[in-house]
Amino acid sequence: MLQALYNPVRSKVSAALVIVLLGVTSVSQIANARPAPESFADLAEKLLPSVVNISTSQIVADRQGPDFQFPPGSPFEDLFRDFMDRNGQGGQGGQTPQQRRATALGSGFIISADGYIVTNNHVIDGADEISVRLHDGETLDAELIGRDPKTDVALLKVTPKDDLPFVKWGDSDKSRIGDWAMAIGNPFGLGGTVTAGIISARNRDINQGPYDDFIQTDASINRGNSGGPLFNLDGDVIGINSAIYSPSGGSVGIGFAIPSAIAQGVVDQLKEYGRTRRGWLGVHIQTVTEDIADSVGLDSASGAMVAGVSDESPAKKAGIKQGDVILKFDGKDVESMRRLPRIVAETKIGKDVDVVIWRDGKKQTVQVELGELEEEVIAASATPSDSQEAPAIAEANINELGIKVANVDDTLRKRYNLAEGTEGVIVTDVSGDSYAAEKGVRPGDIIIEASHSSVSNVEDVTKAVKAAVDDDKRTILMLIETSAGPRYFGLTLSVAE
Structure with missing residues (x-):
């Protein structure tokens, strides 16, 4: 406990x-270790x-x-x-609150x-x-x-x-x-x-x-x-x-x-x-897993992946986008997701900071003027793209991922208790033995992006998966709106031999 x-x-x-x-720590500088005090x-x-x-x-x-x-x-x-x-113990059931x-x-x-x-x-x-x-x-x-x-x-x-x-x-x-x-x-x-x-x-x-x-x-x-x-x-x-x-x-x-x-x-x-008074960048981040690193072309699972960017935030103004992986902030390595909030919080408000990101398979540097974190500031959740004209394909089984997806309609909004006006592609079934299920994809989740491209209908998703298979990719990167907010998933593609 x-x-x-x-x-x-x-x-x-x-x-x-x-x-x-x-x-676990490495053994170094043993010669400089201080001896145990006598008292x-x-x-x-x-x-x-x-x-x-x-x-x-x-x-x-x-x-x-x-x-x-x-x-x-x-x-x-x-x-x-x-x-x-x-x-002398009035009230229902003797439950009168007494002060002490x-x-x-x-x-x-x-x-x-x-x-x-x-x-x-x-x-x-x-x-x-x-x-x-x-x-x-x-x-x-x-x-x-x-x-x-x-x-x-x-x-x-x-x-x-x-x-x-x-x-x-x-x-x-x-x-x-x-x-x-x-x-x-x-x-x-x-x-x-x-x-x-x-x-x-x-x-x-x-x-x-x-x-x-x-x-x-x-x-x-x-x-x-x-x-x-x-x-x-x-x-x-x-x-x-x-x-x-x-x-x-x-x-x-x-x-x-x-x-x-x-x-x-x-x-x-x-x-x-x-x-x-803490520094504020204005991003919603998640851990870079081995699968995500493989999906975006990183050599190792390090950094913090941007799953969402707050409106009017320093990150938004600097051009940081969903799908970017933050590798360095103000000259400090971002070894893991939980390292970034501490670095940002300790950085001087108003300072112009160089941020090294991974985007489109290469490193880029953007400069951010850091804001001040307010208690009421909450990282904005990513939302699906504006709906387009209804496509011919309304639902599909994506066997390579072990999921079934459908275009959101009134019936699905009601079934999954979605907000009025919600559009996009919803996961309606997940095979229990699939890699998607193991990673935490659940029915009711909404697919926002596939391979860094926005999706608004089932056909967009099936095309992205087919393209990844044709390119002999092992994984496909998807941005999915879950009950806990938007998250990136590196999903392994299962292709029949």
Whole structure:
């Protein structure tokens, strides 16, 4: 189970089950590896005063009394309501919401002498009161300066009587798998606790947000450690402890920290603007699979494929199109789809950026003036082309793909609950043993493009498939509108011998 590391009081923490794969790294620069320290005591003594305990509280609705419900009009409804009213638990079935104050505990660390404190967003989310207990026992009220749910980072401010001890950021990009790491926090509300271990893996995606790039460590961290720092042996913060993988809620040696390379920039923006300001390109992207790479002529399955382009977006203005594969952004390699959002988000708004794309079998470079991501901006979904005059062929079995397709009509709109006016070519059947079924093509999906050409009727699709077979192609690239939005599929062609 993936669990947030804050320690709620009087309430349970829900957890989601995740699978964590072991990391593999190449062995390099062994001669430069630092030896294990004889003791962490000197480092811990220096850093402990900069780590704080955070407690939050908020008013929540609660229910009292037995969990009984009767349908309206039931002969028991009035009788039971009268009984509960007499016992001071009025309302249907004793379900009157009662207000109570719930509290939770977490960790944080001081980054400036005047009282700026970093923690996790989930530690303070929804709180109407936040207090900070310093290492010497003094408790101060904290003000929320800003928070960023997408990276799970929050910035607080206290007003101390004197300058506070603080820590500085380190460079998480320089940390390597196998390096020593030390965590300090407030596990289970016990107060300042020091644990040590190594960096077990890097670049972990645990499905917590669009910018996941976690450091994995086996330094023992538990509930209540949320928001606490992960240090290197120089005493610099290289991460913010945020989650653990655990079936029991306790440490099993798999913890995750937000790397300082991400957190520091977020904190700086929260301090300056009270919110985060991220770059915006305006594309809907998907993973480049081996089949897609083969379909478009790429040597390897890398980059991010553009499945849709938002109207009036920087990408649209720069001429980026559906079907392009983004290989480089602002001089940085886009090794995979999930790499691109982080690069774009961290790029300065308004900057003119060179973007290397793969189009029509060759590399091209376009220049984009980066915009600012707004919360309400959603990548535009691609829609089928404008309908043309109804063709003679209304449906067809495409045996090479194991699918059956048809032109959209009123009957199919109703059957598949399509929006009024939807036109194009719809998949009506998928053979269970076909490669299309294995890739996730489903009845009700609408084919938008085949081999980079727009399709508006069944005949367009059959011609594209025939052309691919005649050219001895192994796969055909199709842009298909699915229930989750437009996606490219590299579908293997099965040709009878």
